[in-house]
Amino acid sequence: MRWLLLFLLLVTPPAMAQESPGEEVVVGLSQSNVAITATFVGSEILVFGAIRREAPLPEGALGVIVTIEGPSGPLTVHRKDRVAGIWVNTEAVHVDRAPSFYAVASTAPLSAVLSQTEDLRHAISVPRAIRAIGATVDDAPAFTAALIRIREERGLYQILPEGVELDRDTLFRSQISLPSNLTEGTYVTRIFLTRSGTVIDSYETAIHVQKVGLERMIFVTAHEQPLLYGIISILVAVMAGWAASAVFRYARG
Numbered sequence: 001m002r003w004l005l006l007f008l009l010l011v012t013p014p015a016m017a018q019e020s021p022g023e024e025v026v027v028g029l030s031q032s033n034v035a036i037t038a039t040f041v042g043s044e045i046l047v048f049g050a051i052r053r054e055a056p057l058p059e060g061a062l063g064v065i066v067t068i069e070g071p072s073g074p075l076t077v078h079r080k081d082r083v084a085g086i087w088v089n090t091e092a093v094h095v096d097r098a099p100s101f102y103a104v105a106s107t108a109p110l111s112a113v114l115s116q117t118e119d120l121r122h123a124i125s126v127p128r129a130i131r132a133i134g135a136t137v138d139d140a141p142a143f144t145a146a147l148i149r150i151r152e153e154r155g156l157y158q159i160l161p162e163g164v165e166l167d168r169d170t171l172f173r174s175q176i177s178l179p180s181n182l183t184e185g186t187y188v189t190r191i192f193l194t195r196s197g198t199v200i201d202s203y204e205t206a207i208h209v210q211k212v213g214l215e216r217m218i219f220v221t222a223h224e225q226p227l228l229y230g231i232i233s234i235l236v237a238v239m240a241g242w243a244a245s246a247v248f249r250y251a252r253g
Helices: 002-011 116-122 140-153 213-224 226-252
Strands: 023-029 033-036 043-053 062-069 072-083 086-099 102-106 157-160 165-167 171-178 185-195 198-211
Touching: 023 185, 023 198, 043 062, 043 185, 062 171, 072 140, 086 140, 102 171, 116 198, 140 157, 157 171
Parallel strands: 033 198, 102 157
Antiparallel strands: 023 043, 043 171, 062 102, 062 185, 072 086, 165 171, 185 198
16 A cells, blocks of 8 residues: 555655756655544654656765654753752753754764755754754853753654665655654644755645644633633642542541
8 A cells, every 4th residue: 555655646746845857755644633632642653755756867875854843932941050059040041943843864864964054054953943042151052952852852852863764766764753742733744855965855744733622622721711721620629629538538437
């Protein structure tokens, strides 16, 4: 079935691919919608595709890069130091834009398939996807590195240097794990085709991540009707306390 899908991709004109004189990337996703439920433990996204050519195979090393980027937002990264025996926030760096989730997979280490100029142009690597402004400390890059390290440990930032399998310079596939602690929103998926470190074609699509069922109802109530959400939370807490007290009295008596 997968090979049939690849054949259909090759013979069907892509809807969102950029123009390329010789080589063109054609892409498909195993799923474009992810539902977050109360039992959601994560999901696997399979990105697969092919490289369509209208000319002989060009010279130069071929590379394929896949990125999945979650909703971005500002945040502040603090540094804690020990002052008078107490850990307190001291210096801080404001990050104007940091993805809630970011995965970058490639056929080889990113430095081998992408030049720094192209990385700067397309913001492909994890550090380029993060934008810090107004940094007043001397070692601001260390704050960004700390943010990346923390989110890597949580599975929210993933660097997969050999995460794309390329078969005979034509077919490729990459499987990326989405963790359970996802932020709701649109996850932009980009695929880049490179030759000798230069991007020669790209494709962009989206994966929609949304809470459903009870999770969705709680989320909407908390954000759109905070007063009602607060009242319900108090009632639930009171009822839980009363139930626990009743169980305790029954157990003693």
